[in-house]
Amino acid sequence: MPVTDITTDPQSLTMTLTAEFPAPVERVWKAFTDPSQLERFWGPPGWPATFGDIDLTVGARVQYRMTSPRGERSSGSWEFLSIDEPRSFEVIDSFVTDDGEPLDGFPAMRMTFEFHETPEGARLVNTTYFDNADALEQVVAMGAIEGSRMAMAQLDAVLQDLREYAEGKGTRVELLDDTHVRITRLVNGPRELVWRAHHEPDLIRQWMLGPDGWEMTECVATTTVGESYRNSWAPVGDAEGEPFGFEGEVLLVDAPRRAVTTERMQGMPTETLNDLNLYEEDGATLVTVLIEYPDKETRDMILATGMADGMESSFQRLEREVLTAARP
Structure with missing residues (x-):
């Protein structure tokens, strides 16, 4: 299991995921920015993701979709706020309709992805920032913690040669x-x-x-x-x-x-x-x-x-x- 910790902080309105990988920072960066690789792990088991083309430029936007075994769909989008390859990138992660419009009643969240070198490989620190406590509670209640843990557990197969x-x-x-x-x-x-x-x-x-x-x-x-x-x-x-x-x-x-x-x-x-x-x-x-x-x-x-x-x-x-x- 690559995930070492997932914590929520009601004071700072954040959820932080930390994960360790036996692979270089550049390899882990590639997994998070290449849509063909993101699709293999971003959704938890049973909800695989489909990403559009990713343009790694500030202001660019990519839409993704996760589909359950029974056909239910959950769509989202990333809008890139900052990029420092291969050390970090920042996005606004939003719940959207299939047409890409914001989904009423669901929060938009700022997310940072930081990639750090370690003696064994790389460490990911993924921090999600919420506008208010209700938004944090809503996302946690939707299963974000366990879903994130299960999604990251699929990365071993992605980072290695098949x-x-x-x-x-x-x-x-x-x-x-x-x-x-x-x-x-x-x-x-x-x-x-x-x-x-x-x-x-x-x-x-x-x-x-x-x-x-x-x-x-x-x-x-x-x-x-x-x-x-x-x-x-x-x-x-x-x-x-x-x-x-x-x-x-x-x-x-x-x-x-x-x-x-x-x-x-x-x-x-x-x-x-x-x-x-x-x-x-x-x-x-x-x-x-x-x-x-x-x-x-x-x-x-x-x-x-x-x-x-x-x-x-x-x-x-x-x-x-x-x-x-x-x-x-």
């Missing part, structure tokens, strides 16, 4: 809280093809099979919001187990970057929310699946089935059968 961060580490499972799990896997192939492999039946049938000895007996795929998908599997030959399947509905699609679906085992009422995100760098794609469970008991029960091992077997097959076959 292959250095994830290659050879298999399918990784992180318990974010009692109901949220993040699963990551680097696959050696372009994002466009990895997206197709997740959504085209002919490709899905080649790799999404879990452990050896199983076959996919049904595959109904869609990328249309509101439509349903359905996948079923059964053991082959002497393989142990009973046939099963999953089904659900498509809630959000931003091809080839993001797809959000519900998921439930066929014949069962319990439902999860699966948020798939794909990020490509240097010919490899980081697959991230954020899963929201209804409760801790359901989370633990599903993880105990060996789900991660089955996913790893499938990802290995994806690289071997689909991605390798597609290379010239």
Whole structure:
């Protein structure tokens, strides 16, 4: 966790976040001023951000949008007040409509980003200044403290080379809280093809099979919001187990970057929310699946089935059968 402290001060009307990173100041500066990198961490898990082009000049303005798995949107904008590359910059951060107009009932805040060298790398001090105590309380009540902590926790993957961060580490499972799990896997192939492999039946049938000895007996795929998908599997030959399947509905699609679906085992009422995100760098794609469970008991029960091992077997097959076959 890079965040070392988040404090609020009702006297000075500030909220201050401090974070430490094992990377040079210039590298951390780049992460906060390059929109393609900001998009990977500025929003907390489940609310990824989309930034417009950033013009690092005083008076310039950039708008961003964060979108929840169910499609709710929160938009904001930065107006640059000062820039001292790579040591600091200052912005007015405002809640805005999709058209960029100030949002009634929500405060605009002055924010400073200071980057300091440390023996281990760099320290970020991010201070937000509020006009009054009500504005400070409103933002804290909206979950700004925990949201900021979770957002900054995603920076490790951004600051490292993607292959250095994830290659050879298999399918990784992180318990974010009692109901949220993040699963990551680097696959050696372009994002466009990895997206197709997740959504085209002919490709899905080649790799999404879990452990050896199983076959996919049904595959109904869609990328249309509101439509349903359905996948079923059964053991082959002497393989142990009973046939099963999953089904659900498509809630959000931003091809080839993001797809959000519900998921439930066929014949069962319990439902999860699966948020798939794909990020490509240097010919490899980081697959991230954020899963929201209804409760801790359901989370633990599903993880105990060996789900991660089955996913790893499938990802290995994806690289071997689909991605390798597609290379010239």
